[in-house]
Amino acid sequence: MARRPKQTDKTTPAAGREDRLKAALKANMAKRKAQARARAEGRPGEDAGATDKNEG
Structure with a gap:
């Protein structure tokens, strides 16, 4: 049986998810x-959210 190398903080799935969320939050704030x-x-x-309310 082959041994797997120990996962560091950056290789865990939770850390990857956290990095993606951090990047998304930074983009959203910008x-x-x-x-x-x-x-x-x-x-x-x-302003991407601006719409003419009289259109329709």
Whole structure:
């Protein structure tokens, strides 16, 4: 029977999931900051959530 090498913190499945979540959170925060800056500057084209409520 072959022995498996011990898993380090970065090779465990939980650590991989944590890294993916951390990257997703960082991207989400950057997107929200960009949207907030766009709203503060009055550029509606940069705000991905902006829609015309009278359309329909």
